[in-house]
Amino acid sequence: MEPTSLSGLPSGVGEALEAEGVADLYPPQAEAVGAGLLEGENLVAAVPTASGKTLIAELAMLSAIERGGTALYIVPLRALASEKRAEFERFEEFGVTVGVSTGNYDSDGEWLATRDVIVATSEKVDSLIRNGAPWIDDLSCVVSDEVHLVNDRSRGPTLEVTLAKLRRINEGLQTVALSATVGNAREIADWLDAALVDSDWRPIDLRIGVHANGTIDFDDGSRTEVPVGDPPTDDQTAALVDDALGTVEDGQGGSSLVFVNSRRNAESAAGDLAAVTRRHLEESERAELDALAEEIRSGSETDTGETLADAVESGAAFHHAGLTSAHRELVEDAFRDRLIKCICATPTLAAGVNTPARRVIVRDWRRYDGEFGGMKPLDVLEVHQMCGRAGRPGLDPYGEAVLLANSAERSEELFDRYVWADAEPVRSKLAAEPALRTHVLATVATGFASTRDGLFEFLTNTLYAEQADDDHHLRSVTDGVVEYLVANDFLERDRDGDRDAIAATSIGHTVSRLYLDPMSAAELIDGLRAASGGSGTDTDDATTAADRGDGVQYAPNEDSAEKTQDFVTYGRVDGNDGREEADSEAPDGRPELTPLGLYHLVSRTPDMYELYLKSGDEKRYTQTYHEREDELLGPAPSEYEEVRFDDWLASLKTARLLEDWATEVDEDRIAERYQVGPGDVRGKVDTAEWLLRAAETLGREIGLPDDAVAAVRDARKRVEYGVREELLDLAGVREVGRKRARRLYEAGIESRSDLRTAEKATVLGALRGRERTAETILENAGREDPSMDDVRPDASAAAAATAGTAGNDGEGGNGQSNLGDFR
DNA sequence: GATTCTCGGCTATAGACAGCATGTC
């Protein structure tokens, strides 16, 4: 089937596709068209990665637009949103406009309502529905990419519920779901009332094999000898990477992607493989790689950045979530440009943006899982996704994916477990409590249900209902969740005879719109109330606490993997305990609201990803806890309740990280002190900022005194800018961050108004003589005459600025570190 | 005597969405 023969597309699109090289539709694409894709029919396409899924989506969206409609494309990751936007923008010449909406990025500030195609993450779509975005009920086509992720424990339910809501709001909505090949694609199609295209077809062949004893055995029966040699090719991975680079004759070498199971392994393997890739570099590449390494080093002066730069110089790299997003992008781009020959990655890369490789090596097939209690084999689906990254379109005749085995027996096991095996079926995880907590509240708050029965009726639109034999489990968990939400004043229930009405309270609406987990909101509200005991919300508080006292019990959850949530306190503990803090009360009788206290509060909500307690941390933070107990909000768990107390300490560790950031400790110091990557620091800071903003809104809503709300705002701003209190004003000026603010301050410029009146020489000196920067900053501060012409930097200001920022580690020096060298 | 090998003990363990209002060195 030729693209030009398709009807229902904007004119010229068929020809344009042909010009791109789409001579014939791939078989699955043709099948999709046959199933009515261009006439608005629902479709589930379960096909391998890189076999033309995107074109299926594009055809559906373009035909919908041609009929005068608009389309929504749902992606699982923010990084994929921008990738898809770039792809779709090639249709702009046919008048198709594209917009992106994710948490950290909204398209051009233009109204999304005017766009023909909107790309968004599932959470963002959910949030847009909750906040009543005007265009959300005016869609004619929705595409859900990677729909098999409804299987994901934490984020799957959101996708599932969001699709159900979109389909309910939009009459006649065309639903197109793209999935990896899974065991039960039929079931997903039934759920979405869709035709099914289920195919293993690939445009580029993929051979999957296992390497053992110097030989790769492939699934098609072929064998390739890849002997393990002398250093640096003295282990399986190195030999395979070396082999891929050596055997491809296109002069560019075959790149490899190595999947490992931990960040540390990724980093150490990249270091080892650097010795291999180095041997295959050409002179010109070395120079480019040096430049790239330099760029990496300049981006973030951390250990991680340094290690990465070292590997990159030799043409290897690692990739994991501890990298800053800038570093990640540099690595991905250089790999696509074939400059970097080998990436060692954690599974971030398998699910992320498109990074095809000649050879994929799945080195580790087990990963530590705390809930499982040990090393758990990866899902078949996950391994298949990794393998699917093999084969670069237009470059490779076929892709190779190789699993590593250390013996013939292990090799056989891997063949059975992964090579011959079908992917697991996708199972809805909606009945898990944390998911229902959030979605029951949102469903009621957004008006999808106003009675208990209505709630269950809505839930029958989900995959869960499609899959469940009976809905008893879902009903009992839902009832428990409703009780929890009522006990925390997020929902109101009005039972009168046959009526069983449920409505969201005002605070419930707020929580839903803020996109908070209700449990986080409850934790925040309790913490804030504990710190402002005298406020007029006391009676309310007492009632709720009493309700809780009766014991809101949950039906035991059959899902054993719910474990992590089990020990989290449900709701609040008696509000009075929080006010019994002995010696920490402000003169008016309530505990002080310090930044640390607030950071700890947001860190212990389920919306904040936990930091591990490493060896020695337990001791360290128990001490910190005793020293600063007064600042923490609400009652601490007893030290004898080990699990909950450890959680409390882990939150305290996170809080200390945030406090360090807000007292201008350097990023690399923090990364080292808490043994996290620079990307993790940014992540924590971002999340804290978000939660503190939510806390501010909630605080106002529950009638917190103004000074308390102000304290929350200050703590939030200090995290946002990463500065001490005295720099808040300066850091609010555009182009002035934590570093520049401190330099200016040390040079005697302490506020925005100082910037307007200060000697220009002083400003310039503090900013290291950068005229353009200084001019921009003065302008942003509202100065009349920002020009720096003929101004000479003041040397003493420069000296003061440098003295104030040098070697800031938050504590005094590091005199200890040399003792070990003594011997 | 210096280098390599081996073994036992210790340690650490993947990922990343959202709000809101504009901008790092």
Next chain:
DNA sequence: CTATAGCCGAGAATC
């Protein structure tokens, strides 16, 4: 917690 691999240092084996 139902585990395991990497790393490090100490002592043994080897040159």
